[in-house]
Amino acid sequence: MQINEQIRDREVRVIGADGGQIGIMSARDAQRIAYEKNLDLVKISPTANPPVCRIMDYGKYRFEQAKREKEARKNQHIVEIKEVRLSLNIDTHDFNTKVNHAMRFLQEGNKVKVSIRFRGREMGHPEIGTEIMQRFAEAVSECGGVEKQPKLEGRHMIMFVSAKTQKPAKKEKEAGPR
Structure with a gap:
């Protein structure tokens, strides 16, 4: 200019x-x-x-423009990919804990990569992995939807889940007496 x-x-x-x-x-x-x-x-x-x-x-014009750019940067949310690892013989409580972690990540507006690693003879039963992935997708369905269906890549089965709402949930701090 x-x-x-x-x-x-x-x-x-x-x-x-x-x-x-x-x-x-x-x-x-x-x-x-x-x-x-x-x-x-x-x-x-x-x-x-x-x-x-x-x-x-x-x-003054440059100052105002810098202020607007700073405000725009403050308001934008960078979507991160968080990973949750499952196993073929995962127990119910462990499964629920992983679901809760994934739900928290989705509520923050991030994507979740769900993976299962097949070891040894487990490679002979990929249908069990698909079943676990589908159960996981149903469990987190209220916060997110499946972006990429479960797919076996080498020894890993991978599925991506993205948040339903793109706006991150902001944590409000209470300004009450302490």
């Missing part, structure tokens, strides 16, 4: 600090008007014919 002396165009369309049109004039005259008001002349549309310049406080 060009400001003040960097603007070398012969004629520019000038917009005042209040947002009203001042008109088409030479860049030198526009700079003089900006200096008289202790403001900067900023080229905001270089491709227009003639280029459009605005009289504004450039420092």
Whole structure:
């Protein structure tokens, strides 16, 4: 973005600090008007014919823009992939614990990778792994849905579950007496 002396165009369309049109004039005259008001002349549309310049406080403008970008970064949520590992002969309580972990990850807005590692003779029974994966998918169905169906890749069976709502659940802190 060009400001003040960097603007070398012969004629520019000038917009005042209040947002009203001042008109088409030479860049030198526009700079003089900006200096008289202790403001900067900023080229905001270089491709227009003639280029459009605005009289504004450039420092304040940059500060406002940085503030908006910081706010946007603060509000965005990066989706992480969390992994939950199961086994073919998993017990009921262990299974429920893994389901609870996956539900918490999904409520935070993350994706969950569910995997089962087949050892030794377990490779002969991939249908048991598929059955466990389906049971797991049903258990977490209130928080998330299956994004990628269970698939056997080498010795691992992998399934991806994603959160139903994309907005992460924010934890509210109570501002009461302690």
